[in-house]
Amino acid sequence: MALRNIRKLGDDILRKKCRPVETIDEKILTLLDDMAETMHEANGVGLAAPQVGILKRIAVIDIGEGLIELINPEIVDVEGNIKDTEGCLSVPGKYGYVVRPSKVTVTALNRDGEKVTYNAEGMLAKAFCHEIDHLDGIVFVDKVTEFVEVEQ
């Protein structure tokens, strides 16, 4: 495994739309491993492939309940909405309020190519929405209604 360089806001790659993964090969598995390591090292709760310079529909999430690996994730259902603070490893030191669905249903492939369905709420729902946005070139700052000052 290896740490990858996290791209920061201003890097064009964060604004591009990612392509679906067609074959889950060794390269994809290595990318998943590297992304999890990079996310954990940076104390993040999620990381999407474009944040490490790869335009593929892949993300990893870990809100402290175990690692979730997402290949070609899609939000298939949403419910309610909730306003909460967010940050991003690509936007260090900036936090703001974003309105997101309070519950989401997400389908994705796991590393074995099996279709998995997640029903998420709270922080996990927020993480799914944030990371899947990255795959379409959307960064949370685009959706912030109000930035918040955080004491470092």
Ligand code: ZN
């Ligand atoms: Zn992010």
